[in-house]
Amino acid sequence: xxxxxxxxxxxxxxxxxxxxxxxxxxxxxxxxxxxxxxxxxxxxxxxxxxxxxxxxxxxxxxxxxxxxxxxxxxxxxxxxxxxxxxxxxxxxxxxxxxxxxxxxxxxxxxxxxxxxxxxxxxxxxxxxxxxxxxxxxxxxxxxxxxxxxxxxxxxxxxxxxxxxxxxxxxxxxxxxxxxxxxxxxxxx
Amino acid sequence: xxxxxxxxxxxxxxxxxxxxxxxxxxxxxxxxxxxxxxxxxxxxxxxxxxxxxxxxxxxxxxxxxxxxxxxxxxxxxxxxxxxxxxxxxxxxxxxxxxxxxxxxxxxxxxxxxxxxxxxxxxxxxxxxxxxxxxxxxxxxxxxxxxxxxxxxxxxxxxxxxxxxxxxxxxxxxxxxxxxxxxxxxxxxxxxxxxxxxxxxxxxxxxxxxxxxxxxxxxxxxxxxxxxxxxxxxxxxxxxxxxxxxxxxxxxxxxxxxxxxxxxxxxxxxxxxxxxxxxxxxxxxxxxxxxxxxxxxxxxxxxxxxxxxxxxxxxxxxxxx
Numbered sequence: 001x002x003x004x005x006x007x008x009x010x011x012x013x014x015x016x017x018x019x020x021x022x023x024x025x026x027x028x029x030x031x032x033x034x035x036x037x038x039x040x041x042x043x044x045x046x047x048x049x050x051x052x053x054x055x056x057x058x059x060x061x062x063x064x065x066x067x068x069x070x071x072x073x074x075x076x077x078x079x080x081x082x083x084x085x086x087x088x089x090x091x092x093x094x095x096x097x098x099x100x101x102x103x104x105x106x107x108x109x110x111x112x113x114x115x116x117x118x119x120x121x122x123x124x125x126x127x128x129x130x131x132x133x134x135x136x137x138x139x140x141x142x143x144x145x146x147x148x149x150x151x152x153x154x155x156x157x158x159x160x161x162x163x164x165x166x167x168x169x170x171x172x173x174x175x176x177x178x179x180x181x182x183x184x185x186x187x188x
Numbered sequence: 189x190x191x192x193x194x195x196x197x198x199x200x201x202x203x204x205x206x207x208x209x210x211x212x213x214x215x216x217x218x219x220x221x222x223x224x225x226x227x228x229x230x231x232x233x234x235x236x237x238x239x240x241x242x243x244x245x246x247x248x249x250x251x252x253x254x255x256x257x258x259x260x261x262x263x264x265x266x267x268x269x270x271x272x273x274x275x276x277x278x279x280x281x282x283x284x285x286x287x288x289x290x291x292x293x294x295x296x297x298x299x300x301x302x303x304x305x306x307x308x309x310x311x312x313x314x315x316x317x318x319x320x321x322x323x324x325x326x327x328x329x330x331x332x333x334x335x336x337x338x339x340x341x342x343x344x345x346x347x348x349x350x351x352x353x354x355x356x357x358x359x360x361x362x363x364x365x366x367x368x369x370x371x372x373x374x375x376x377x378x379x380x381x382x383x384x385x386x387x388x389x390x391x392x393x394x395x396x397x398x399x400x401x402x403x404x405x406x407x408x409x410x411x412x413x414x415x416x417x418x419x420x421x422x423x424x425x426x427x428x429x430x431x432x433x434x435x436x437x438x439x440x441x442x443x444x445x446x447x448x449x450x451x452x453x454x455x456x457x458x459x460x461x462x463x464x465x466x467x468x469x470x471x472x473x474x475x476x477x478x479x480x481x482x483x484x485x486x487x488x489x490x491x492x493x494x495x496x497x498x499x500x501x502x503x504x505x506x507x508x
Contacts, residue, residue: 028290028291029288029289029290029291029292029293030290030380030381031237031288031290031293031380032376032379032380032427033420033427033430034235034237034376034400034402034430035237035372035373035376035377035379035380036237036373036376037237037287037288038377038380038381040381052363053362053363054363054364054365055362055363055364055365055377055381056365056366057365057366057368058287060365060366062365
């Protein structure tokens with residue numbers, strides 16, 4: 001397996017730390033004028049999502065992690081696995097388990113393209129697009145003429161997600177949702 | 189591509205010009221003479237943790253290529269001028285340090301270095317404070333001994349603590365990938381990671397451990413501990429200046445060069461030619477003096493609120 005020396009450290013680099021794949025978030029060169037150099041790295045453990053800092057002596061090496069981000073189209077779920085297919089024309093499919101998909105399930109719509117992070121060729125995590133368009137499957141009837149009054153109600157979307165929407169929204173409408181906050185943005 | 193353009197804004201490029209003018213006026217008023225010494229030297233710095241860049245000269249006057257080193261600071265030639273009777277001198281010099289690049293480091297940088305015959309370290313600290321106040325207007329400075337600093341921030345005596353104690357203080361507060369067996373390594377780690385970020389107001393640290401004397405004279409303090417008459421200035425969590433009540437003893441200077449060479453061997457680093465001309469200048473007689481080096485790019489960062497050194501440099505390494 002390849003390894004990286006501290007001189008190659010940069011944010012986004014994927015390395016193995018204590019057996020877990022980690023991504024460097026921030027890399028700081030620390031050197032007292034008269035002392036030896038250190039490299040202080042803020043890292044995210046890609047399994048647990050924990051962010052923490054570790055200090056390396058300059059010149060040390062760490063093992064590279066076989067982690068890759070790939071664009072994939074969501075196909076379907078069989079209840080145990082969520083199935084994705086590479087968009088590069090290879091039709092190669094990957095099955096992500098519940099731990100890998102996590103909260104992304106509520107935004108996964110068939111044919112939408114997400115970023116699947118592979119670790120040793122197995123899906124480790126899913127990053128859905130910042131904005132998705134989903135149909136309202138269930139909500140109280142819309143109030144006619146009420147377009148400016150404010151106020152909101154819950155609506156269930158085709159993926160099962162429940163979001164707060166304005167009172168004038170009706171079942172069957174397609175909405176644009178910000179997946180980072182889980183908030184309604186507007187009609188699609 | 190737009191990397192032909194400067195990484196600093198024109199506003200900051202103008203601020204640098206203004207800063208240089210302020211610095212030159214400051215020293216002109218104090219009758220300190222500006223000097224110019226070569227960036228290239230046949231000898232190299234002896235400090236085990238400084239890596240000079242190397243080049244060579246070939247041409248009239250040489251048969252073989254002559255190796256030359258880019259200075260890591262103008263200290264040696266400036267001391268030769270002092271020994272030759274120059275009196276108080278300063279220089280705005282380019283210095284080069286291989287391997288140093290980051291938010292606070294560029295391998296080529298501007299160093300303001302000055303020497304004051306007749307001053308000791310404390311009198312020079314007062315002058316450094318005046319210059320910093322003039323250029324960045326950052327309020328009153330505080331002075332702490334190295335011992336007081338460690339007692340205040342980490343509750344340990346840096347001169348008495350064992351290596352094991354220093355290690356445990358570090359490991360309680362930091363996650364480290366490796367360990368070290370040298371005391372100064374741990375002290376430097378503790379300062380740079382745990383103390384330096386907290387030194388926001390200008391803070392002078394003085395009376396360093398004798399093992400970190402570099403080119404400062406060593407004395408015994410009131411507690412019977414050997415200390416170096418060395419000081420550093422921190423502002424805004426940044427190491428800004430390093431100064432000494434200068435070593436003038438040529439025999440001691442030669443011993444320290446040899447000790448540095450042994451240290452380099454232990455670390456497995458190439459030994460470089462030492463500056464015999466500096467030792468000879470000290471033999472001829474260096475006046476009692478204090479000297480200090482200050483990072484001008486960092487001073488400009490502090491004056492303007494820049495958070496990366498590239499914001500204050502026209503063309504840092506990646507555009508050089």
